[in-house]
Amino acid sequence: MNRNTIIPALATIAAAAVVPLTAQAEDFPQRTIELIFPWGPGNAMSSSQILADAMSDEIGVSIPVISTPGASGTKAFLIAMNKPADGYTIIDGYVAPLVLQPVLGKADWNYNDFVPLHAAFSNAFALGTAAGNDRWASFEDMMHYCAEHPGELRYTTGSRNNLPHMVTAKALQSYNCVAQNIPYTANADAMSDLKNGVLDFGFINVGDFQQNPKDYNILIVLSELPESVAAFGGAPSIADLDIDLGLSGLAPLGWNWWLVHKDTPPDRLEILRRAMKAAIERPEVQAKAESLGFSFLKWDWDKYDEIVSPVADQLEAMGNALKWEEEQLAKQ
Template sequence: MGSVRRMCGWAMAGDATWKHSSYVLTILAGERPARTMHGQSALSAFVYCASRYFPTIGDSMTTPQHHPAGDKPAGVTRRLFRHALSAAVAATLVCSMPLAMAQAYPSKVVKIIVPFPPGAATDNMARALALRLQTALGQPFIVENKAGASGILGTQFVAQSPADGHTLLYTASGPISTALKLYDKVPYDADRDLVPVSLFIANTVVVTGRPGAAQKDFPGYLKYARENPGKLKYGFGPAGGLPHLLMANFAQQTKVDLTFVPYKGGAPVLVDMIGGTLDIATGNLSEVNEQLKAGKIVPLAVASRERSPVLPDTPTLVELGYPDMVAEAWSALLAPAGTPEPVIRKLNEEMRKIQRDPAFMADVARQAAVIKPSTPDEARRFIRAETVKWSKVVSDNNIKAD
C-alpha cells in the first residue's frame, strides 16, 4: 500500500490531478470518500491519474513519465499497477453497493410493529402508512400489534430485529422518549438501538373544562386554583403520558396547587369530566375532538406553538404567557440501528411523498392532527430534544408509570 501511495503521491503536482489522486489515495487506503469527484466514479478518477503518468499501458510500461515533484522511482511494475487498478475497481463496486441496495429494497414482506393495541390512534395511522408504502414500493407492508408494558415490549422486539429494513417500528413518543425515566428497567436504549426514518404526524394537547363551570377560560381556572389551593381537580390518564407531563410541568413552574386524579386511560377521564366529577383535564386533541364538537367539554387552551386549525378561537398556552408549555403527541417510523442508510433514505422519501398527498392531508386534518415531515437527522435531533425535556419533568416531579 505504501508503494501505491507513493505512486499516486507523485501525481499530486500542480493541477487538478491533485484532487483525483487524493481521491484515489482515500480509496486505496481502505476508506470511503465523502463524495465522488465531480460525479466521477472511483475507477474514472484512478484512470485519469494513471493516464497522465502511464500513457501506454502495456508490456513496455516500466517507469512513469516525467513528474516535477519528488524523486523518480526506480521502476513501477505492471503488478503494482494491476493491484492499484484492482483496488480502484473494488472501491467502485463498494461505492455502488448503496444504490443497488436501495433499488432492491424491499425484497420481501415488511412488518410494521405497533407497540399498542389494535384500534388506538397510533395503530390507525400505522395502517394508513402501511397501505400507502405497499402501493408505492410493491411489497406487502403489514401491521403487527405487539402491545404490553406501555409500548416497551413491541419496541424491544424491533430494537432486537435484523437491521435490514424489513421490520420497522411505528410508535408514539412514550416508548422511545420517556420510558427510560418512567420505568426502572427498560431493555433497550432507543437512541442507541433504533434509528429514525421520519416523524409522521403530531397532535396537540388540549386543556379542557366543564361547560357549566363558573370559570369560563383558562385564566379564570388558574385564578380559582390560586385562591383555593388543592380544590381544583385535574384528571389525567395514563400516568406518565404527555397530557399528564404537561400539567405536572405547568403546576411545578407556576407553583399552583392542583389535586391530581390519575386514571388508567383517557376514556374514563372523559366520562368523569362530562359527569362533573373533574374540573379540568388534558388530552390529545384527536381523542377529545368529538366531545368538544358536541359541547360536552369546552377547550380552554392548546399546548401548540400556534393555534390549532381545528380550534382557531382557543388560545395557546404560549399566548397566555407560558412559552415553555408546548406539548405535541407525535408519532414516528423507526428501524433497528444499523439499517443501511439507503434503505432509511428510500423510506423517508416515500413518507415525504405520502405527507404531500392531498387525500392523506385531508385524512389527517379530519383526525384533528397535523403532518410533521422531517429528514432522518431532523427526526433524531427532535426526538433527542423531546427526551431531554420530558425526562427532566419526570425526574423533577418524581413521576413513575402505573
C-alpha cells in the same frame, strides 16, 4: 475508443441513471415489510395503517402494522431490535418507549440508537372544562384561582403518571397550582364526570374534541405548534401565555417517528425514506389521518436529532413536576 463504442457506452450509463431506486438496491424490497407498532388497536394504529398503506403503494410491497403492546411500548422495541437490520422491519417510534422510558430508567437505549425515516404524527393535548362552565374566563384565571385554593380543584388525565399527567403537572407547577389528579381506567368515564361537573377540569384528547367539539370549553392547547392549535379549532395555546411553561416542540404532546435499525444498508434506507416522504405528502393520506385526530409532522430525517434531543430534558422536568404535585398535596 471510437465513436461507435462511445455512444453505446453512454447510453448504458444514461439508462442506469434512470433505473428505479429499488432496482439499484438489489431489487429491494422483494417481500413484506413489517411495521412494529407498540400499542393495541385504536385511532393511533389506524393512522399508522393509513400511512403504511400509502407507503406500500409507493414502494410496491405490503406493509402491515403489527400490534405489539406491552411494557409501555418497550416490548415492541425489543422485538424490532432483535430483527435483522435488512430494511424489512420498521419501528413505529412513539415518544413513550423511544424517550420517556429511557428517561425513567426502564429502557437501556436512547433515541440515537435508531435511524429515522421521517417524522410521522402528533397527537395534541389540551386542558378544558365542560361546555357552559363559566367559572373562569381563561386558563390563567383558573390557575390564579387554583393557586389561591390549593388542593381544592379536581382534574383528570385518565390514568396517573402518564405523559398527559406529566405535561399537565408541569403547566400547573408553573402557576403554583396544586390540584388533585383523579385516575380513571376508562376515558369515557373521565369525560362523563367532566361533563357532569364531578371534575373541575381535565385533559381532553384531540380525538374526543373533534368528535364532540360542542361538549368542551378548551382553555389551553398544551403546544405551540400551529397544527396542534388548528386541531383544537384555534383555541388559545401555551404560545399565548405571559409566562414560559418550559414546554416546547414535541415535548408536550404525543408523537412518533418511524425508525429502522442503525445498521440498515444505506441504499435500502434511502428507498424507505423516499417512500415514506412521498406517502406523507399525499393530500388524501393527510386528510384521513386528521379525521382521526392526528396531524402529520413536517420534519424529514435530517431534523431528527435537532427536534428529538430537547424532549428528554423536558420530560425529566415534567417528572420532577409530578413529584412536586405529590409533595404539595401531602401538605394539604
